[in-house]
Amino acid sequence: MTLLVDLFGYLAIIIHGLTIVAQSMAVGGVVFLACLARPRAWLLGSAGEAILSDTIRWTRIGALGLAVAEAARLGLDGAVLVGTLGITPLDVLGANFAEAGLAKLIAALLLTLTVGISRPRLALALQVLPALAILAAATLTTHAAARVDNREILLVASFLHQAGAAIWIGGIPCFVAALARVTHRAEWLVIGERFSALSMIGVACIAASAGTLWWFYIGDVAGLYGTAYGVMTSTKAALFLGLLGLGYGNFRAVRRLRADPDAPVTRLKRFAEVEIGIGFTLFFAAASLTSVPPAVDLGADRVSLTEIAERNMPRMPRLESPDHDNLTLPALQARLDAEAAAGAAKPAQAFTPGSGEIPARNAEDIAWSEYNHHWAGLFVVAIGLLALLNRAGIGPARHWPLLFLGLAGFLFVRSDPEAWPLGQIGFFESLRDVEVLQHRFFVLLIVIFGLFEWRVRATGWKNAGAALVFPLITAIGGAALLTHSHAIANIKDQLLIELTHTPLALAGIAAGWARWLEIRLDGCGQRIAGWVWPACFVLVGLILLIYREA
Amino acid sequence: MRISSLTIALVLACALARPSVVQAHAILMESQPAANAAVAPGAIALSLRFNSRIDAERSRVTLIGPRAQASDTRAGAEAILPIIAAGSGEIIVATATLAPGFYLLRWQVLAVDGHITRGETRFSVTPGK
Numbered sequence: 230m231t232l233l234v235d236l237f238g239y240l241a242i243i244i245h246g247l248t249i250v251a252q253s254m255a256v257g258g259v260v261f262l263a264c265l266a267r268p269r270a271w272l273l274g275s276a277g278e279a280i281l282s283d284t285i286r287w288t289r290i291g292a293l294g295l296a297v298a299e300a301a302r303l304g305l306d307g308a309v310l311v312g313t314l315g316i317t318p319l320d321v322l323g324a325n326f327a328e329a330g331l332a333k334l335i336a337a338l339l340l341t342l343t344v345g346i347s348r349p350r351l352a353l354a355l356q357v358l359p360a361l362a363i364l365a366a367a368t369l370t371t372h373a374a375a376r377v378d379n380r381e382i383l384l385v386a387s388f389l390h391q392a393g394a395a396i397w398i399g400g401i402p403c404f405v406a407a408l409a410r411v412t413h414r415a416e417w418l419v420i421g422e423r424f425s426a427l428s429m430i431g432v433a434c435i436a437a438s439a440g441t442l443w444w445f446y447i448g449d450v451a452g453l454y455g456t457a458y459g460v461m462t463s464t465k466a467a468l469f470l471g472l473l474g475l476g477y478g479n480f481r482a483v484r485r486l487r488a489d490p491d492a493p494v495t496r497l498k499r500f501a502e503v504e505i506g507i508g509f510t511l512f513f514a515a516a517s518l519t520s521v522p523p524a525v526d527l528g529a530d531r532v533s534l535t536e537i538a539e540r541n542m543p544r545m546p547r548l549e550s551p552d553h554d555n556l557t558l559p560a561l562q563a564r565l566d567a568e569a570a571a572g573a574a575k576p577a578q579a580f581t582p583g584s585g586e587i588p589a590r591n592a593e594d595i596a597w598s599e600y601n602h603h604w605a606g607l608f609v610v611a612i613g614l615l616a617l618l619n620r621a622g623i624g625p626a627r628h629w630p631l632l633f634l635g636l637a638g639f640l641f642v643r644s645d646p647e648a649w650p651l652g653q654i655g656f657f658e659s660l661r662d663v664e665v666l667q668h669r670f671f672v673l674l675i676v677i678f679g680l681f682e683w684r685v686r687a688t689g690w691k692n693a694g695a696a697l698v699f700p701l702i703t704a705i706g707g708a709a710l711l712t713h714s715h716a717i718a719n720i721k722d723q724l725l726i727e728l729t730h731t732p733l734a735l736a737g738i739a740a741g742w743a744r745w746l747e748i749r750l751d752g753c754g755q756r757i758a759g760w761v762w763p764a765c766f767v768l769v770g771l772i773l774l775i776y777r778e779a
Numbered sequence: 780m781r782i783s784s785l786t787i788a789l790v791l792a793c794a795l796a797r798p799s800v801v802q803a804h805a806i807l808m809e810s811q812p813a814a815n816a817a818v819a820p821g822a823i824a825l826s827l828r829f830n831s832r833i834d835a836e837r838s839r840v841t842l843i844g845p846r847a848q849a850s851d852t853r854a855g856a857e858a859i860l861p862i863i864a865a866g867s868g869e870i871i872v873a874t875a876t877l878a879p880g881f882y883l884l885r886w887q888v889l890a891v892d893g894h895i896t897r898g899e900t901r902f903s904v905t906p907g908k
Contacts, residue, residue, distance in 0.1 A: 309895055313887055314839055324837050326893025375805070375831035375892040377869045520894065522806045526830040 242520055242712050244302045246513035249394075251294035252333075252367055253512065255340055256392070257399020258288025259360040265423045266403070267347070272419045276410040280420075283406040285344050291399070292340040295363065299334045303327060329369035336362040364391055372446065372523060379445055386441040393434025394515075396427055398472070398508030405501045414490045421483035421497065428476055435469070445525070452524030455531030457724055459524045461517055464711060464731050468511040468738075475500045475507070499749045503742045506700075510708045510738055517712040532724050540725045543775045546603035547596060555593040558647040578654075595778045601643050606773030608636040613767035619686070620763055627686035633679025637672050644668040697748060703741030710734035726778060733772050740765030804894035805831040810884070812902040818877075820904050825860070825873045827900075831890040832868035838888040840873050845880020845904065877904045 266284040270277030307321040321327055336359040343355035368374070368391065373383035404424045411417055446458065453459040479500050485492040553559055562578070569576035615629035645668055646652055648659035659665045711734045740762040747758035809828040812818045825840070840860045860873035868891065882904065887897035 306893060306895065310837055310889065313895075314837060316837065320837070324834055324889060324893070325891050326889075330893075370893050372831075372892060375890045375894075377830075377832060377867050519892075520804050522804055522830055526806060526808070 241302070241305060242513075242516050244298055244305065245519060246516035246708075246712065248295060248298040248302060249367075249391075249512040249516055250509050251291050251298050251337075252363055252391070253395040253399030253508075254291025254402060255288055255295050255337060255399070256291075256360045256363055256395035257397075257401075258284060258291055258403055259340070259344070259356050260396050260427065261400045261403040261424075262288060262344070263352070263357060264427055265420065266407070267352075269419055269423060273411065273416050276412075276416060279410045280407045283410065284403045287402050287406060288344045289341050292337045292344065295337040296334050296341070299330050299337065303330045303334070325374065326370050329366040329374075333363050333366035336360075336366065360395075364388055364395070367391055371519065382441065383445055386438040386445075389434045390438035390442065393431040393436075393438065394508075394512070395431075396434065397431025397476075398504070398511070400424065400427060400431075401501055401505045401508065405498060405505065408494075408498050408501070414486060417494055417497070418483065418486055421479070421486065425480050425483055432473070432476070439466075439469075446523035448525045451531060451533075452527075454537065454728075455533065455724075456524040456527050457521045457727060458518065458527075460724065460727060460731060461514060461521065461711075462524075464735065465511055465514050465518065467735060468507055468514065471739075472504055472507050472511070475504050479504075496750065496754065499746060499754075502749065503745060506704050506742055506745070507738065510704060510711070513708045514711050530721055532721050532728070536721070536725065537728060540777055541729070541775060544777070546606065546774050547599045548603060550600045551593040551596040553597075553646055553651055555591075556597060556646055557591050557594050559652065562647075562653055592779070597643075597646060598778055599776065601640075602773050602776040604639060605636065606770045606776070608632055608639070609770030609773060610767055611770075612636075613763055613770055616763040616766060617760075620759060628683065630679045630682035630686060633675050633682070637675040637679065640668065640675070641672045644672075697745065700741040700745035700748070703744065704738055707734045707737035707741060710737065722778070729772065729776055733769055736765045736768045736772070740769075804892075805829045805833065805888050805890040805896045807886075807898060807900065810900050814900045815902065817903045817905040820877055820879050820906060822874060822876045823904075825875060825884060826865070826870055827872075827884075827886055827888075828866070828870045829888060829890075830869070831892070831894075833864065833871055834889040834891055835862050835864035835868075835871050838862065838871060839886070840871065841885040842873075842875055842882060843885065844882035845878050846882070848881060879904050879906055 262281075262284050266277075266281045270281055273280060306326065307318055310316060310321050310324075311318060322331065340356065340359045340363075343351075343359070346352050346355055365388065368384055368388045371384075371387040371391075373380060373387040376383055404420070407420050408417070411420065443462070447453055447456075447462060453463055479497050482492070482494070482497045482500075486494065486497075554563065562576075565578075566576045612629050612632050615626045615632070618626035619629065642650060645659060645662075645665045648654045648662075648665055649656040652659075660669065710730055743758045743761035743765065745758075747755050747762065750758060806829065807827055808830050811824065811826040825842070827840070840862050841857060842860055843857050845856070858875070860875055862871045862873045864870065865872050871886075871888070880903065881901065883899055883901050885897070885899045887895065889895050
C-alpha cells in the first residue's frame with residue numbers, strides 16, 4: 230500500500246486536472262446561461278433557442294464530469310487512507326477534504342438535474358447557488374485551506390481565482406458553440422460583445438487574485454525560478470499571457486466587426502477554439518501546482534540563476550556511450566552473480582521490476598541518459614528540418630517520417646539498460662515496472678505514428694477530421710510534460726531537470742495549437758501557423774541536444 | 780491521418796524523462812529530536828512541525844528501533860505511536876520511552892486540504908546526552 234502512495238501522485242494530478250476542467254465548464258456554463266444565453270436569446274432570433282439548448286448541454290456535461298472526477302478523487306484518496314492507516318471509509322468521509330468533495334459532488338449532481346430550469350427565481354436558487362457551492366468547496370481543497378497564516382485572505386483569493394477561470398475559460402466552450410449557431414453580423418456582435426465583457430471580468434478576477442497568491446506563496450523573484458512551485462507558476466503565467474493575446478485578438482475582431490460588416494469572423498471562432506485548448510492545459514498546470522509546497526516554505530536548496538545558467542550552457546552533445554557494464558544495475562548484477570557463483574547459489578536480482586524502488590544512479594548512468602537525450606535530439610532536429618524543407622516545397626524531404634523508425638529502434642534498445650535486449654531482465658518480466666512499460670508503449674506509438682505520417686506524405690492521403698488528431702495529441706503531450714514530475718522538498722537536480730522539461734512542454738503546446746490554426750484558418754494566418762509548428766519541432770530537438778543531468 | 784512528428788518528440792521527451800517521485804505537499808519544517816540528533820534515554824516527546832495544518836486523526840507516526848547501527852536496515856521493533864495535534868494544527872506530537880540505539884521515525888500525514896505525504900527522520904538515543 231505504501232507503493233500506492235508513491236504511484237498515486239501522478240494519477241491524482243490527472244484526476245485533479247480533469248476536476249478543474251469540469252468544474253470550470255459547469256460554473257462557466259451557468260454564468261454564460263445567466264448572463265448571455267437567456268437574457269440575449271430574444272436578440273438572436275431562431276438561433277437563440279439552439280444556443281440555449283447548447284449551453285445547457287455543455288453545462289450539464291461539465292457538471293456530470295465534475296461529479297465523476299470528484300468521486301474518483303475521493304475514491305483514490307480514500308483507498309490510500311484506508312489501506313495505509315487501517316481506518317474505515319466512514320472515517321475518511323469525516324476528513325475536511327472529503328466533506329468538501331462530497332459537497333462539490335452533490336452540488337454538481339444537483340446542477341445536472343436543474344440546469345434546464347428557466348424560471349428566473351428557481352434558476353437562481355438551483356443553478357447559481359450550486360455553482361457557488363462548487364467554487365466554495367473547491368476552495369477548501371486548495372493550499373489556502375491548510376495554511377497556518379493568512380488563511381482567510383488566501384481563501385478569498387483562491388475563490389476569486391477559480392471563479393475568474395470559470396467565467397472566462399470555462400465559458401469558452403459555450404461561446405464557440407454559440408458562434409457556430411449564428412450567421413448574421415448583428416448576432417455575432419450580440420454574442421461577441423457580451424462574452425468579451427464577461428471575459429474581462431474573469432481576467433480581472435484572475436489577475437487580482439494571482440497577485441495576492443504570488444505575494445503570499447512565492448514572496449520574491451528568487452522563489453519564482455528557484456523552486457518547483459515558482460517554475461510552475463511561471464509556466465502558468467506564460468500560458469495566461471498566451472491566452473490574453475488570443476483574447477485580445479478576439480476583442481479586436483469584435484470591434485472590427487462593429488465598424489465593418491464584411492470583416493471576417495472565422496478567426497474569432499478559431500482563436501476561441503485554441504483558447505479552450507490552452508486554457509485546459511493551464512488547468513492541468515494548476516492541478517500540478519497544488520501538489521507542491523509553496524515557494525515561501527522552501528528556504529534551503531533553492532536553485533540559483535548561476536546554477537541554471539551553468540546547467541543549460543550549451544556543450545558538445547555526448548555522442549559516445551558509456552560502457553553498459555559500468556552502469557549501476559549491471560555492475561551490481563555482475564557482483565551478485567560472482568558472489569552466487571562462488572557459493573554455488575542462485576544469484577539475487579539487482580533490481581526487481583515493479584518493486585517501486587528507484588535505483589541509485591552513478592556518473593555512468595547520467596552519461597547514459599544524456600547520450601540517449603542527445604541522439605534523440607539529433608533525430609528530432611533532423612526530422613524538424615526535413616519537415617521545414619518539405620513545407621518549402623522540396624519533395625524528397627517528405628519521407629522524413631521514416632526517421633521515426635530509427636528513433637524507435639534506438640529507444641527500444643537504450644531506454645532501459647537493465648532490461649532486454651541489453652540487460653538481464655527478460656522482456657515480459659521488465660513490463661512489471663511502470664517506467665519500462667511506459668517506454669515500451671511510447672516506442673510502439675512512435676512506430677505507429679511514423680508509419681502513418683509516412684503514408685500521408687508518400688500517398689497524399691487527406692482526411693480533414695483525422696488531421697485534427699495531431700494538434701490534439703501534441704497538446705496533450707505538452708500538458709503531460711507539464712505535469713510529469715516535481716521535486717521533493719526542492720531537490721536541486723530534480724528541479725534543474727524540470728527547468729529543461731518546461732520549455733519542451735511550452736514549445737510542444739505552441740506547436741500543437743499552431744498546427745490546429747494551420748488546419749482551421751485560411752489566408753495569411755494559415756501560412757504563418759504552417760511554418761511555426763515545424764520550427765517549434767526543431768526547437769524541441771535543440772533543447773534535447775543541450776539536455777544535461779549533471 | 781496526419782500525425783506530426785512533434786507528437787513523437789513530446790512522447791519521446793516523456794519517455795526519456797526520469798521517474799516520477801512522491802508528490803510532496805506538506806513538508807517537514809522542523810522535528811524534535813532534530814534529524815540525526817542524539818538525545819538521552821527515557822520518556823521523550825517527539826514532535827513534527829509541517830508547513831500545513833495536519834489532520835492528526837488521519838495521520839500516522841511509526842517509530843522503528845532501537846537498532847545497533849544507523850546503517851542497519853533490518854526492520855527492528857516497529858510501533859505506531861498515538862499522536863495529538865498542537866500549535867495551530869501544523870504540529871503533531873507523540874511520546875515514547877526509548878532505550879539507547881538508533882531510531883527511524885516514519886510519518887504519513889494528511890494535510891487539511893486533502894494531500895497525503897510521507898517521509899522519515901532519524902535520530903539516536905545515547906546515554907549521557
